[in-house]
Amino acid sequence: MIKKYYYGDYGEIEGGVSSNKSETEFPLWEVFIRSKQGLDHKHVGSLHAADVAMAMENARDVYTRRMEGVSIWVVESKHIHASNPDEAESLYEPATDKIYRHPTFYNLPDEVGHM
Amino acid sequence: MQSNTQQQIPNSKFLIPYCLHLADTTLILSHRNSEWCGHGPILEQDIALTNIALDLLGQARNFYQYAAMLMGVEFDEDKLAYLREPNEFKNHLIAEHPNSDWAVTILRQFYFSCYQYYFYSELKNSNDEQLAAIATKALKEVTYHLRWSTEWVVRLGDGTEESNTKMQNAVEFLKDYVIEFFVMSDYETELLKDAVSIDVKAIQGKWQQKVNDVFEEATLNFVPSPNSRFGGKDGEHSEHLVSLLEEMQSLQRTYPNSVW
Numbered sequence: 009m010i011k012k013y014y015y016g017d018y019g020e021i022e023g024g025v026s027s028n029k030s031e032t033e034f035p036l037w038e039v040f041i042r043s044k045q046g047l048d049h050k051h052v053g054s055l056h057a058a059d060v061a062m063a064m065e066n067a068r069d070v071y072t073r074r075m076e077g078v079s080i081w082v083v084e085s086k087h088i089h090a091s092n093p094d095e096a097e098s099l100y101e102p103a104t105d106k107i108y109r110h111p112t113f114y115n116l117p118d119e120v121g122h123m
Numbered sequence: 124m125q126s127n128t129q130q131q132i133p134n135s136k137f138l139i140p141y142c143l144h145l146a147d148t149t150l151i152l153s154h155r156n157s158e159w160c161g162h163g164p165i166l167e168q169d170i171a172l173t174n175i176a177l178d179l180l181g182q183a184r185n186f187y188q189y190a191a192m193l194m195g196v197e198f199d200e201d202k203l204a205y206l207r208e209p210n211e212f213k214n215h216l217i218a219e220h221p222n223s224d225w226a227v228t229i230l231r232q233f234y235f236s237c238y239q240y241y242f243y244s245e246l247k248n249s250n251d252e253q254l255a256a257i258a259t260k261a262l263k264e265v266t267y268h269l270r271w272s273t274e275w276v277v278r279l280g281d282g283t284e285e286s287n288t289k290m291q292n293a294v295e296f297l298k299d300y301v302i303e304f305f306v307m308s309d310y311e312t313e314l315l316k317d318a319v320s321i322d323v324k325a326i327q328g329k330w331q332q333k334v335n336d337v338f339e340e341a342t343l344n345f346v347p348s349p350n351s352r353f354g355g356k357d358g359e360h361s362e363h364l365v366s367l368l369e370e371m372q373s374l375q376r377t378y379p380n381s382v383w
Contacts (some may be wrong), residue, residue, distance in 0.1 A: 034165065054165050055166075056165060056167060057167065058278070060276070061274060062274070065171065065270075065271055065274060066167035066168075066171065068267075069167065069170050069171040069174050069271075070166075070171075072166055073170075073174060123133075
């Protein structure tokens, strides 16, 4: 059986804290902001909100006060699935000695210009 | 610029109190909202309301600076905000009312933002360029305040039985302070002749329509007031403003001319 890991799961499991959240507490949301110069939305932090409308307004109020962004994404944290840090060895280390996967062995003709 | 200044002299007698009215109302409500700083129901709302307080403070500064310019070199924005007596303040009475609970704070912000929205929408066409410019800038801020406070009125009104009761109590609590938005003071009537001020009576219908629409969604009932309170715009205030100013002005009065 595959165990599903949620963002934020690990701290709770390691710390032995129960993940039973109080029913009165708003769910957690992750906030992504695209800056004026940027093309991509970057994760800037998280917040609590009762629903998507409140999450959007809270994100505006908490994370764009200093002209950080021109676009906001919010997603409820429970929808983000995280890789397991215990599997880091098998997931990432095999790539470290495979430098041929970097396209540095090709000689580009001048006509191509900057790639 | 020279000819412009000379043109303004005939109506500066009325323009100065008008600027002070606009400045005082935004300053006092800003201060009330700032009292929530560190006490909001959750961190995110604490920041949201503090943001609104800062927006209103910025609007107040713009109006104070303009008033000070009209009043002469011995005046500046700090003197006008921190060294005037309660009976010199011309804010709406609703602004000085104590915060009470979150429901009252939210409903007051909604009433006020709704009023400001239609007010600035008109004032941006004022014949006075300075007022028009301030209104244009402020309208963007107020549009968000209205969105934010509308969201909360609906959320709480159409929420649980308890939140609905608290919101309906807030409607009752604030009912006497609404009509003052739409009563012309003498200086507004005078300035209206030159299309400098706006006719606040004329925006009452839009305001009421918006409130009715939001209340319908929020399952709240608007309560008309048989004995509305007036006078704030002419300097007649409750004891609440006295204690508010005592606190707000204490630093400047204890350490005159202190700066950040």
